[in-house]
Structure formats: structure tokens, C-alpha cells
Amino acid sequence: MTRGRINRRQALKLMGAMGAGPFLAAGGRIPPAAAGGPAGRVVVVGGGFGGATVAKYIKRFDPAVEVTLVEPSRRHFTCPFSNLYLGGLYQFDALGHGYEELVSRYGVQVVHSMADDVDADGRTVRLAGGETLSWDRLVLSPGIDIRWGELEGYTRAAAEKAPHAWQAGPQTHLLKKQLEAMEDGGTFILVAPDNPFRCPPGPYERVAMVANYLKSHKPKSKILLLDAKDNFSKQGLFLDGWRKNYGDMIEWVGRSQDGEVVRVDADRLEVETEFGTTHKASVLNVVPPQRAGFIARRAGVTDASGWAPVEPRTFASPRVEGVYVIGDATEAAPMPKSGFCANAQGKVTAAAIVADLAGVDGPDPSWANTCYSTVAPGYGISVAGVYGIREGHIEEISGGVSPADADAAFRRREAEYAVAWYRAITQDTWGTA
Amino acid sequence: MGKSQWFQVWVAAGLLGIGGSAVADTPPAPDRVDVIAATCGNCHGTDGRFVSAIPPLAGRPADELYARLRAFKRGDNDPTVMDRLAGGYTDDELKAVARYFSRVAESPSGDKER
Numbered sequence: 060m061t062r063g064r065i066n067r068r069q070a071l072k073l074m075g076a077m078g079a080g081p082f083l084a085a086g087g088r089i090p091p092a093a094a095g096g097p098a099g100r101v102v103v104v105g106g107g108f109g110g111a112t113v114a115k116y117i118k119r120f121d122p123a124v125e126v127t128l129v130e131p132s133r134r135h136f137t138c139p140f141s142n143l144y145l146g147g148l149y150q151f152d153a154l155g156h157g158y159e160e161l162v163s164r165y166g167v168q169v170v171h172s173m174a175d176d177v178d179a180d181g182r183t184v185r186l187a188g189g190e191t192l193s194w195d196r197l198v199l200s201p202g203i204d205i206r207w208g209e210l211e212g213y214t215r216a217a218a219e220k221a222p223h224a225w226q227a228g229p230q231t232h233l234l235k236k237q238l239e240a241m242e243d244g245g246t247f248i249l250v251a252p253d254n255p256f257r258c259p260p261g262p263y264e265r266v267a268m269v270a271n272y273l274k275s276h277k278p279k280s281k282i283l284l285l286d287a288k289d290n291f292s293k294q295g296l297f298l299d300g301w302r303k304n305y306g307d308m309i310e311w312v313g314r315s316q317d318g319e320v321v322r323v324d325a326d327r328l329e330v331e332t333e334f335g336t337t338h339k340a341s342v343l344n345v346v347p348p349q350r351a352g353f354i355a356r357r358a359g360v361t362d363a364s365g366w367a368p369v370e371p372r373t374f375a376s377p378r379v380e381g382v383y384v385i386g387d388a389t390e391a392a393p394m395p396k397s398g399f400c401a402n403a404q405g406k407v408t409a410a411a412i413v414a415d416l417a418g419v420d421g422p423d424p425s426w427a428n429t430c431y432s433t434v435a436p437g438y439g440i441s442v443a444g445v446y447g448i449r450e451g452h453i454e455e456i457s458g459g460v461s462p463a464d465a466d467a468a469f470r471r472r473e474a475e476y477a478v479a480w481y482r483a484i485t486q487d488t489w490g491t492a
Numbered sequence: 493m494g495k496s497q498w499f500q501v502w503v504a505a506g507l508l509g510i511g512g513s514a515v516a517d518t519p520p521a522p523d524r525v526d527v528i529a530a531t532c533g534n535c536h537g538t539d540g541r542f543v544s545a546i547p548p549l550a551g552r553p554a555d556e557l558y559a560r561l562r563a564f565k566r567g568d569n570d571p572t573v574m575d576r577l578a579g580g581y582t583d584d585e586l587k588a589v590a591r592y593f594s595r596v597a598e599s600p601s602g603d604k605e606r
Binding site: 116120121122399402403406407409410413414417419421422423424425426427429441443444445446447456457458459461469472473475476478479480482483484486487490 | 535545577578
């Protein structure tokens, strides 16, 4: 809360002192828009792009709503731009974002703990310490969990030898160290999963950034991308960009060319494909199959797919009343699992919750996405889209990828915009650009 | 009146003991323009105030912003992503969003944090 303003807690205290606040003792469910009372209590689980945004924008739309954000980490390290760290173009520390602004400027209560369980009937969340938080509306933004063992041989222990680095943090450092220790002339193998997964262009940007590092440090090395798919995001732009910047350093093998990996041997740094070919890596980076984060599954909002279906207008769960799910944990196709979409979903859901608590209809939603990928220094590409509801379903209203025939100046501008975008979205989400 | 200012009115009303019918208890519920404008913040920063290679939007004249958005929608104005995004909104929505940002102060008065 801005200095000089009375914050809500102080206001309540003042009003209570003046005999104006019997509602404080009520404790239970607060009717919508009770005169002078809290406009409702919202608990948000997860402080990534989705969770931090929904918490902030609920407060911006209606400061009278009490918002508590549950997030174990003091700083969130983003997956976006972690590839640029691997490529030597960005500092790791610049990927970390804290919660100070949410607390001091917007009056969000931030609890650094893990949410263990959800009681949908009692409308509470239980924290790892045993404490419970009550809510009128609950937003889950837990991101992804790895499906350990779904790809044969890819266990938690295997990830310590063949990192995924698909959740930024120690795994990112491990992969960076392995790259630095790799011999010149070695083979970097990236294993890409079938859809859906977090950050559809991510594996393809990653090999480009690894190539950027290898090109200047270990130029005799090769990169092999083994893919469980025959098509991928911004495919033409990536294939063209790889060739222009790295020659034949990167080889992509799609599913129909026997690219699907079915078994991982992390001790030997070997992978086996569908038709029995074994590939040996110097550094093995496995992007494994994924599902919604633990608390979404625990709360019962996920279905057999492992992801959470949502009501398109609001991202309310059709499975558990009063609970909303946003970000990578959701099934929101054609919206991709991106930080941008999680942020955009956070805003629409914030508006929907504020309207719902006020007892009115929320606005017709509109979401956007822009995913920049950095192929090389000064060489960026993008996919962008605007999404809305048509006949009850989420649809792309407008959008597309960068032109195939764009000139060097266009690619340079998109590389600059990628950095500007990252700084803007992290300011918009956490207040820390 | 900005939404954040409603909170102060609400507090003041509470302190003065003014009943719910005399002064709005809560800010107006966010509408579609609020949501679209919030979405712009993803690249232009909260309230369109972030200064970078991507230009800020806050405080620019509505007719200038609308003219640029219309040009982007036509594919003019040397766009990179904005032509792909502007096509997702009606002209009325673009006009309303232009008006929205024209009314946002370039920086909040008396606040040096942003």
C-alpha cells in the first residue's frame, strides 16, 4: 500500500474502534458486498506468473477483498529466460523475483509455506505447518509436476544425472555446469515430450541457446533433439534460424524419423527410441511428461489427463465449487502453457472473482499471449495470439508467428522486444523488473 | 475516479459512518475494457507505464493511441507483434483502451516507487 494511505488492516482497526465493525467477529462466510465489511477472502496457492498476478489484480480491482498468497519460496525463479541464462545471455539472479511489492503496495498477505490439502466443503487450505486458511474463493496456480517414471528410467534420481531444467532453480544450475564440463566435440541430447507440456517453444529455444554457448566455447560439438512429435511451435522459424546461426550443429529428429525416446539410462547417459536406436550423450537433457502441480490433484480439480479442466469464462473448476485454476496446470487449449497466458488468465480470473464476490456478472473475457524465442543474440522470433470465447469455447481470435521472410532488422527488433517483454511482465507480475 | 481511489472513498465513508446507500461500498466491478487494458500490461507494464524498447502507453493522447492501434490492425506502422494482436479486438474496444490509457497518469503523483 502506498505510503500516506490508510491500509485496510488499519482501516478495519479504526472502524472497529469506532464500533463500526461487528463483521470482524463473524468468522464464517461473508455475504457479497456486505456494507463496510470485507468483500471476501481469497486464498491463492502458487506465486508464479499466474498466482502473483491474480493476487495483485484482485487487489487492484477491489482493495477490500482480503487476499492471501501461499508460496514456499521467498523468490520465484522463472522458466522464461532460463534458456538465455544457459546460452550466456542473461544472469541467473535476474530470473529471481520476490513478493515485497505484493505485500507493501497492494496489501496481499504472503505466507511462505506449502499448501498440503484443500477442504472444499469446509473452504479451507491446510499448510505444511498444520495451520489452516479459510477462503470464500480459492485460486490454484501450482504450475507443473513431473510425471516421474512415465518415461521409463526417468526418475527423481535420474534427473540428478540427466536434468530436465524445466523448473528453474537447482536443475538449471546443474545443466549449466554439465555444459561447462562437456568436452569439445561432445553430443548434447535434448529429449522433447509429446503435447501438452509447459512452454511449447521451450525445447527449441533451449537447443538454440545451447548452440550459442557451444558455438563460441566448444564449436566441434553436436546437438541432437529427439522429439516425440512431428510438429512443433514456430517450427519453420526455428529450423531456419538454427541453420542461419549455427549451420548444421543442431539436428532435429521427429517422431516419424524414430525421434520418440521410450527409455532413459541416466547412469550411461543413453536413450533408446521407439524403434530401438540407442543414442549416447555427453550431456543429456530430458524434458519429461508433465501434469498439473500436486495441490491441484489433491484438491480434485484435475481429470484423468492429469490437467485441470476449467469453465472457459472464469477458469472456475467445474469439478470443485469455489475453486479456480489458472496457468500451466489447466487444460486451456488453444491457449499455450506459457507465463504470458498464466498472467493473462490471472487478470481475467481476478475480474471474475471480484465481480462474483460483488454479486454481479463478470466481464466477457479476453486473453492474450506473446511468446518470444531467442534463437541467437540479435535474432528473435515470436508467436502471438488473442483469445476469447466463441460458442462456449476458448478460441484464438487473432494471431500468428513472425513472418518467414522477415529481414535481419525485424529479427533484431524481436530479440530486443523479448528482453523488454521479460522486464515488463516481471514488473507486472511481481513489481521487480 | 481510479479504482484504487474508490478504496479511500470507502474508508472515508466508513469513518464518517455514511451508510451503504449514500456512497458506493465497493469500486465498480471490472469490465471488459479493464481486462483488455490489464492484458496490455504484460508487455507495457502495469498501467502501461513501463519504459523500455516497448513504448509506454500511460498518458498518451487517446486519438494518437487509437490511430496507432488502427494502423497496426491494418498491418501498417511497421509492426512486429502488434498487427497480430490488434486484430483480436473490435474498433470500439481499441478506442476504449486508447481512452483508458490516455487517462492514466504517466507516473502516480507523489509516488516515486514506480
